[in-house]
Amino acid sequence: MVVYIAAVFMLIVFYLLKKGVLPKIATSLIFKFTSDKELVNESDCQKIINTNCKLMRAITCILCAFVLQNVYSQTHKTYFLIVGMEYIDSKAYYARYKKSFSDQATSGVANDVGIMKMIGERNGHVMKELMNAKATVSAIKKNIEDIGKKVVEDDTFIFYFSGHGDTLKDTNGDEITGFDQALVAYDDFLIDDAIYVLLNKYFKKTNNVMIVDACHSSTSYKFTNYFMDFKTVKNKALKFANEEKAIQFEKLQTETIELQGSCAFGEDEDISEAFNLIYIGATEDKKTARGDINGGLLTICLEIVIKRALDPFTWNNYTYPRMACEVAEQMANEHQNLQYHEIGISVDNYAQKTPFKTF
Structure with missing residues (x-):
């Protein structure tokens, strides 16, 4: 059961990364909670997070493959x-x-x-x-x-x-x-x-x-x-x-x-x-x-x-x-x-x- 929940969670994360939803949320949160807004450029922040998101998508794909393999192995x-x-x-x-x-x-x-x-x-x-x-x-x-x-x-x-x-x-x-x-x-x-x-x-x-x-x-x-x-x-x-x-x-x-x-x-x-x-x-x-x-x-x-x-x-x-x-x-x-x-x-x-x- 835990493996199935993990698989669903990983797929949701991958989908949100692919659609750019998570980068937008992260940018908004960083900009919102930064005390000195003049030192933070929202567009630069967005670029940094987008770059990191490519890496995150790759990692998520690998984790998804691992989790799904475990799901398949438990399908007796x-x-x-x-x-x-x-x-x-x-x-x-x-x-x-x-x-x-x-x-x-x-x-x-x-x-x-x-x-x-x-x-x-x-x-x-x-x-x-x-x-x-x-x-x-x-x-x-x-x-x-x-x-x-x-x-x-x-x-x-x-x-x-x-x-x-x-x-x-x-x-x-x-x-x-x-x-x-x-x-x-x-x-x-x-x-x-x-x-x-x-x-x-x-x-x-x-x-x-x-x-x-x-x-x-x-x-x-x-x-x-x-x-x-x-x-x-x-x-x-x-x-x-x-x-x-x-x-x-x-x-x-x-x-x-x-x-x-x-x-x-x-x-x-x-x-x-x-x-x-x-x-x-x-x-x-x-x-x-x-x-x-x-x-x-x-x-x-x-x-x-x-x-x-x-x-x-x-x-x-x-x-x-x-x-x-x-x-x-x-x-x-x-x-x-x-x-x-x-x-x-x-x-x-x-x-x-x-x-x-x-x-």
Whole structure:
């Protein structure tokens, strides 16, 4: 912000120098406050100041170039896609899958979306919101893809989802548990495989965050890049290595918070992937998450932590692991276990930065 103000100030100074406004003001002031006007010639004074103004304009140009270069270097953007599902096409889901979902559990999704929009606005994010009938599988994927085509290296992409989550029987053999995790979009399931493809295609050089306030949401992206549907893997043990590690992390996180009342997110070995991702899920893959007219428990607790941190202006001292730990402590009071994963070999650096802030 200071850099932007300095840039504007320098441009104003340059403009006033170019138009000769500052020399005239300086001449008038010198002549006005000189006690012996006979010893001061106003026209001579004007010539001296005009000569010095050429030098001032040159210096101002150099300073402007320096300031504008700094402004340009700080133009990394954060793209924030917010998806909220208060209701879905229930008839389509029942006809296709013989599944039904409770609208009561998602009746507070609008509150969740409002909280996330507040976070985005406060941090100057480029936001896109999809809700209900607008949040079809194709629309969500297209918006992720559109953002993927815009981002440049070191930009940030945040994907937030509030609604129903589900587990589906794995059809391609890429899940060690035998089930795929899915987000319940308006018209169909958005499978974790599809999210992985987009992350791997477009977001290898960006900082990425995914927050899912839904049931069965510990691994709603995908853990391993050894997919049978992408390449043939001879070493089957290697194929599931990352997912086994994720399951161990999930178990450890749950036991640590439930039994010890402590939190050590971010201290485990990172999960190897071609992209970096900080993932926050509302609960384990086998469990449901709480949601009601007030919103999802994860999002409600996130707002509590942020407001508490902003009160004494301590938010700049927060990191993603610290934020996740405090949210987890809040959620543990309602017997729900937040899931936190750091994916990617170079994710540590971004994880230690202030959450949601553009760098």
